[in-house]
Amino acid sequence: MRKKRMKAVLLTGFFLVLCSLVIDLSFARSQSPKYGGTFKVALDAELPTLDTMMTSTDHPYDVGGHVFENLIQYITDDGKLSPELADSWTVSKDNLKFTFKLRQGVRFHNGSEMTSEDVLASVDRWLQYGARGGIARPYVDRLSNPDKYTFEIYLKEPYAPLLSLLGFGNGGPVILPGAIARAAGREMVAPDNYIGTGPYKFGKWVQGEYVRLDRWDKYVPRKEPANGRAGKKIAYFDTLEFHIVTEVAARVNGIKAGQYHYAFNLPTDLYQSLVKDPKIRVVKLEPTYWCGLNFNTKQGLCANQGLRQAILAVLNMDEILAAAFGDLGVAQGSIFPKSTPWYTEAALNKYNQKNPKLAIQLAQKAGYKGEKIRMLVGNLWPAYELSQVIAKQLKDAGFNVDFQVYDWAGVVANRKEPDKWEMFTTYASAVYYDPGISYWLSPTYPGWWDTPEKLAILKDFVSTTDYKTRLKNWSGFQEIFYTQVPIIKLGDYYTLHMAATETYIKGLGTSTHSIHTFIYAWNMWLP
Amino acid sequence: MTEFIIRRFLIMVPVMLMAGIICFLLIHLIPGTPAELMLGVNADAASIEALTKKMGYDQPLYIQCFKWLQMVLKLDFGRSIYSQQPVISLIAHRAEASILIACGATILFSFFGILVGIISAVNRNSWLDQISMTLSLTFASMPSFWIGLNLMLIFAATLRWLPSSGYPGVIESGHISNLQYLILPCLTIAIPSTGLIARLTRSFFIDILSMEYINTARSKGLKESVVLIKHALRNALIPVVAVIGSYFAEIVSLSVVIETVFNVPGVGRLVVESILQRDYPTLQALLMLIAGLYVFINFLCDIIYAILDPRIQYD
Numbered sequence: 019m020r021k022k023r024m025k026a027v028l029l030t031g032f033f034l035v036l037c038s039l040v041i042d043l044s045f046a047r048s049q050s051p052k053y054g055g056t057f058k059v060a061l062d063a064e065l066p067t068l069d070t071m072m073t074s075t076d077h078p079y080d081v082g083g084h085v086f087e088n089l090i091q092y093i094t095d096d097g098k099l100s101p102e103l104a105d106s107w108t109v110s111k112d113n114l115k116f117t118f119k120l121r122q123g124v125r126f127h128n129g130s131e132m133t134s135e136d137v138l139a140s141v142d143r144w145l146q147y148g149a150r151g152g153i154a155r156p157y158v159d160r161l162s163n164p165d166k167y168t169f170e171i172y173l174k175e176p177y178a179p180l181l182s183l184l185g186f187g188n189g190g191p192v193i194l195p196g197a198i199a200r201a202a203g204r205e206m207v208a209p210d211n212y213i214g215t216g217p218y219k220f221g222k223w224v225q226g227e228y229v230r231l232d233r234w235d236k237y238v239p240r241k242e243p244a245n246g247r248a249g250k251k252i253a254y255f256d257t258l259e260f261h262i263v264t265e266v267a268a269r270v271n272g273i274k275a276g277q278y279h280y281a282f283n284l285p286t287d288l289y290q291s292l293v294k295d296p297k298i299r300v301v302k303l304e305p306t307y308w309c310g311l312n313f314n315t316k317q318g319l320c321a322n323q324g325l326r327q328a329i330l331a332v333l334n335m336d337e338i339l340a341a342a343f344g345d346l347g348v349a350q351g352s353i354f355p356k357s358t359p360w361y362t363e364a365a366l367n368k369y370n371q372k373n374p375k376l377a378i379q380l381a382q383k384a385g386y387k388g389e390k391i392r393m394l395v396g397n398l399w400p401a402y403e404l405s406q407v408i409a410k411q412l413k414d415a416g417f418n419v420d421f422q423v424y425d426w427a428g429v430v431a432n433r434k435e436p437d438k439w440e441m442f443t444t445y446a447s448a449v450y451y452d453p454g455i456s457y458w459l460s461p462t463y464p465g466w467w468d469t470p471e472k473l474a475i476l477k478d479f480v481s482t483t484d485y486k487t488r489l490k491n492w493s494g495f496q497e498i499f500y501t502q503v504p505i506i507k508l509g510d511y512y513t514l515h516m517a518a519t520e521t522y523i524k525g526l527g528t529s530t531h532s533i534h535t536f537i538y539a540w541n542m543w544l545p
Numbered sequence: 546m547t548e549f550i551i552r553r554f555l556i557m558v559p560v561m562l563m564a565g566i567i568c569f570l571l572i573h574l575i576p577g578t579p580a581e582l583m584l585g586v587n588a589d590a591a592s593i594e595a596l597t598k599k600m601g602y603d604q605p606l607y608i609q610c611f612k613w614l615q616m617v618l619k620l621d622f623g624r625s626i627y628s629q630q631p632v633i634s635l636i637a638h639r640a641e642a643s644i645l646i647a648c649g650a651t652i653l654f655s656f657f658g659i660l661v662g663i664i665s666a667v668n669r670n671s672w673l674d675q676i677s678m679t680l681s682l683t684f685a686s687m688p689s690f691w692i693g694l695n696l697m698l699i700f701a702a703t704l705r706w707l708p709s710s711g712y713p714g715v716i717e718s719g720h721i722s723n724l725q726y727l728i729l730p731c732l733t734i735a736i737p738s739t740g741l742i743a744r745l746t747r748s749f750f751i752d753i754l755s756m757e758y759i760n761t762a763r764s765k766g767l768k769e770s771v772v773l774i775k776h777a778l779r780n781a782l783i784p785v786v787a788v789i790g791s792y793f794a795e796i797v798s799l800s801v802v803i804e805t806v807f808n809v810p811g812v813g814r815l816v817v818e819s820i821l822q823r824d825y826p827t828l829q830a831l832l833m834l835i836a837g838l839y840v841f842i843n844f845l846c847d848i849i850y851a852i853l854d855p856r857i858q859y860d
Contacts, residue, residue: 064818066583066627072592073584147592149584204595206583208629225628225635226818227810261711261808267694268710268808274702275709297702427577427823434581462590 051525055544057255059537060263060272060281064226069207071140074149074189074457080282080536081229081260083247085127086192086214089118089137089169091248092185092451093536095529097359099181099451100248101240103132103193103215104169113176113483114159120167125236126195127219134163139196141171141184147204149189153455154180178483179452186455187536217253217540231258244541246534254543273298273516279523280537281516285399286346289514299517299526305348305355305510306535309404309445312458312505316466317436319391324384326503329441331377332415333408335370339509342403346512353496355448355510357531359485364493365500369507374415381417390420394442396429401443404508408443433464448510449535453492454480458505467504521545546851553847557840564836565617565829569610572828578602579626579823600626602825613829622833623826625819632830636812642712643811645727646803647796650734655789658739659782662746667773669751678744685740689799693733693806700729710808730807734799738792745788749781797835 061077070082091102101107104118124132138161144151145158157177162170173180184191194202198211212220217237221230233253242249261278263269269281270288274297284292293300311329313320320326339347351369354360391412395405402423409419422439424432432438446458453459459476461468475498479491499505513535517526525542527534580596597603601612616623622632661681665674701709712726753759754777762772800813808814812831819828 064627064822066822149592204592205599223628224638224810225625225630226639226815263710263808265710265806265808267697268806271697271702271709272711272808275705277701277709277711424576425821427582427821428575430581431576431578 051252051254051541051543053254053256053543055255056257056259057280057523057539057542057544058259058261058278059539060261060269060278062264062266062269062281062283064262064264065223065229065260067206068209068212068220068223068229069202070187071144071148071151071190071192071194072206076188076536077282079188081231082192082212082214083187083216083536083538084218084231084258084540085212085216085220086187086194087216088185088187088190088192089120090181090185091246092182093187093534094246094248095531096245097451099185100242100245102185102248103137107181109181113178114173116171116173116180118169118171120169121240122167123238124215125238126215127213127234128195129236130195132193132195132215133166134169135166136196136199137169137193138163139199140193141169141191143194143199143203144191148191150183150186150455150457151189151191153460154183176481176483178480178488179454182451183455185451217251218258221257226262228262229260231260232256246529247536247538251538251540253540255539258539270298270516273518276518276522279518280526282537284514284516286342286512286514287344289344289346289512292514292516297519299519301515301517301530302346303513303515303530303535304357305448306513307445308353308355308448308510309342309400309443309508310458310505311404311408311441311443311508312433312465313441313503314436314439314465315468315502315504318440319386319389320440322384322386323502325381325386326506327501328377328380328384328386329412329417330368330500330503330506331371331373331380332411332417333370333506333508334372334411335509337411338404338407339511341407342400343511346514348510348512350510351500351507353499353507354453358449359451360453360489360492362489362493362496364496368500374411377415386417388416388418390418391440392420392422392438394429394432394439395421395423396426396443397423398426400445400511401426401429404443408508436466443508445511453495465504467502469498469502471498472502472504549851550848553844557844560840561833561837562614564840565614565833566610568829568832568836569613570606572825572832573606573609575820575823577823579825582822583627617833622830625827626824627822632827635827636815636830636834638717639810639812639815641714641716641811642727642809643797643800643804643813645715645724646730646734646800646809646811647793649727649731650738650796651789651793653731653735654738654742654792657735658742659746659785661739661743662785663750663773663778665743665747666750666754674747678747681740681743683740684736685738685744687737689733689737690802690806692736693729693803696729696732697807712807712809712811714810727809730803730809733803733807734796742785742789742792746781746785749784750777753777753781797838 061080063077065077065081066073066075068078068082070078070086087102089102089104091100094100103121103124105121107116107118109116120134120137126132142161145155154177157173157175159172159174164170193215195213198207198213209220209223217234218231219234221232223229233256237253239250239252244250263272266284270284272278273281289300292298313326315321335349339349349370351366352361352363393405393409395402409421412419429442433442446456457463475491475495479488479495482488482491517523522545523542524545578597580593580600584592584596601609624631625635628635661677665677668674697709700707707728708726713723715721715723759772759777762776800811801816804811804814805817815827816831819831
């Protein structure tokens, strides 16, 4: 009898050990990467093109960043520029010559090898017509390719932001086959010619619905360990699908229902309810954007600096940010946030003054007599929410605000006409590695801020390469920014994306640095 | 009669021409051009200008309008600015989902609406009638987008029985199972409409049941089921069918909302997308299509009336 019981106990024990082994094994298997499957992303807006060189909007690079590569990559975990299609690069002592040694044996998706000829044609097209090429164009003397794997850029004068610009994906110089780059010129590259060197190649695009990318089997990853977007890229998924899902609820429920693995740009006021849901993982990135009230400094009432200073004195940023971002706004006035190397406290006493009395005195001194101040308002988040509170605060303080609501295309069209507006609200990236390339600095950007003081300090800023001197210059710039008030910085805000939980997607990473606003679907796999 | 049809048909031509010109002008009255949206905030003025010129949007409006009309007369609606696909094939591709949703929803709300209406009418003032009419009123008062979001939350996000959004197509993929993507959108349109149709059917049916010929039928000793189905139902259905017909047109406008909520690539969403992106050729063709549908339905109605009612003068 006892023997029988012994036997039963032993058998049960053996069975339990076996079970735990099987569970262990399957657990280990789910941890180790495996190939296959489709990674599905929900984008919040339609793609204008995948010719990422020609547009600075974000989504083309969210997709195209898998197809195209640059010489250098700037989206890294360690914050340093890292080689991508270049093997290495050197800068001459006078900062006028940049030499790039290229990786050898890299194949384009059409099978041809990437050489310095392709790099030259691509960078040349970018300098002439690329969305961000115009910023660097005045500084570049010439390009050359002395041999098959060497590419050189010669400058007329030192230009510090050049390397970060070369690393840009959205609006930066991605490398295309030379023939395609030359043939396209100013025109957008057609979908048949979306040929790059990245780990995924272009598959299919159904407008308004989805883009499909397929794994490029001849991709040779770099040897260095993965570092953000740089380093070793291993494409585990067979295909990537980017679906256009404009409705917020459809993106949120799509993740919950297991239909998508990743969803972009959710309104930050959903944060509190989403973060409690165990079925999803909320990706909250450190402040990625800052929002601002832009003035028309060229024409009309707000060409008067005194009136702009008066408006700055009114605003209560805590209220404004709370209305648009809930808990995920950050009321801080440095143009670039603390997470970047360009944070400075210069002139911050003028930020968030909340002083309507002072504002009225300043306005009267500036000769303001209650005339209409026309505000262009985009009917989309966050511009609409921000504008509503700004207008309310200004009206309460005694300013006469004419609130004109358009869709975003309407705002873009009206703001380029100097006689049509006084102010509008928009946002800008807070994570450029070099402030010198911010688009709002351009004198042709609506607002047309173009004073001699600004131009002088910016010239010093971009022509120096020493970081300490540059930070000093940038602080000086921020002083001018708060005196001349071309734009009122309202604050920073977090970016909210959403992903399926670890059960459904492995290797997504946990970095919340704001630079990860672009998705990259390599080194990730399905369980 | 033939002469009347031809004359009536010919009147459609100037109507469509006027509709076309008005659509064209309205679209170009909205500020904004596609080039600015495509190139992004950093694009310099020269690039925007070059792209605008290439697309032909730098020319005076009347020349653009004239060129467009010329093309339309050859039944060429141009190509979408974004996808470079011919607009006609783009719309044809998008029509699949919209037609399926409209038909599916109409079948659902007609069947259930009429069924519930008859049951209520026959059992007038019973508890069954009270419950179904209260429910009908509740359903009819719910905004459809709200119903859609709740259905999505329950059947997709929580229960995971059905996909939450999108529609991969049946014709292109060949997978009939993809129809499951359209269940929730169809239900969303059908639920409030079922309520309305049920209430209408009930009231028409009650009117008919109080008519003398029904009494006559009953006094002849006919079975109640024969009285209801053969005599009452057919007459009660005539106005209901007219309402269902006009409802079909309303589904077109509802589909703009429902297709956005469920992210279904249909014609309704294409309208919204092309407005936001200023995709002029697509938008113009879509507006012409919608105007054409209305004009054509009116044309059909006029002819049917003429056939039904001989008092209508043909000259």
